[in-house]
Amino acid sequence: MSELPRIEQFAWRRPLTVRWGDMDSMGHVNNVKYFTYDEQVRIDYFADLMREDPRFWKDYGLILAHIEADFVSQVHCPAELEIGFRISRLGRSSFNTEALMLWQGKVAAVTRAVLVWFDYPNGKPLAIPEALRQRMREREITPPQE
Numbered sequence: 014m015s016e017l018p019r020i021e022q023f024a025w026r027r028p029l030t031v032r033w034g035d036m037d038s039m040g041h042v043n044n045v046k047y048f049t050y051d052e053q054v055r056i057d058y059f060a061d062l063m064r065e066d067p068r069f070w071k072d073y074g075l076i077l078a079h080i081e082a083d084f085v086s087q088v089h090c091p092a093e094l095e096i097g098f099r100i101s102r103l104g105r106s107s108f109n110t111e112a113l114m115l116w117q118g119k120v121a122a123v124t125r126a127v128l129v130w131f132d133y134p135n136g137k138p139l140a141i142p143e144a145l146r147q148r149m150r151e152r153e154i155t156p157p158q159e
Contacts, residue, residue, distance in 0.1 A: 024152055030093055076131045079127040101155075102158040112126075
């Protein structure tokens with residue numbers, strides 16, 4: 014497991030209520046649900062970032078290329094998670110994200126993903142527009158690696 018991030022490193026933070034159905038037969042949140050939580054906060058992050066762009070999600074946007082997780086501690090329902098989300102690296106057409114999930118102030122899980130900026134009609138990667146790169150840089154506490 015790599016070094017765990019701290020919540021202070023995340024400018025984008027959201028609460029997320031754990032649902033009863035998120036638990037498995039062991040009585041804790043099923044590991045696969047953390048990927049769903051990552052997806053939700055990722056969608057919220059970009060919906061807010063791109064809210065002025067009517068072509069986003071139609072002509073271009075994101076596709077998930079890779080995702081992984083470190084499962085650190087169990088979460089039991091009822092629970093309210095605090096999730097921090099950030100862009101950690103910017104490439105030409107892809108970028109890395111990280112989501113930190115806390116319950117009662119303790120790390121429950123960390124997800125890391127690779128996303129690709131994508132041309133939906135033509136089915137191919139696009140270079141991340143400079144204006145979008147700048148908005149992502151400005152949003153982050155720690156500038157993304159480039």
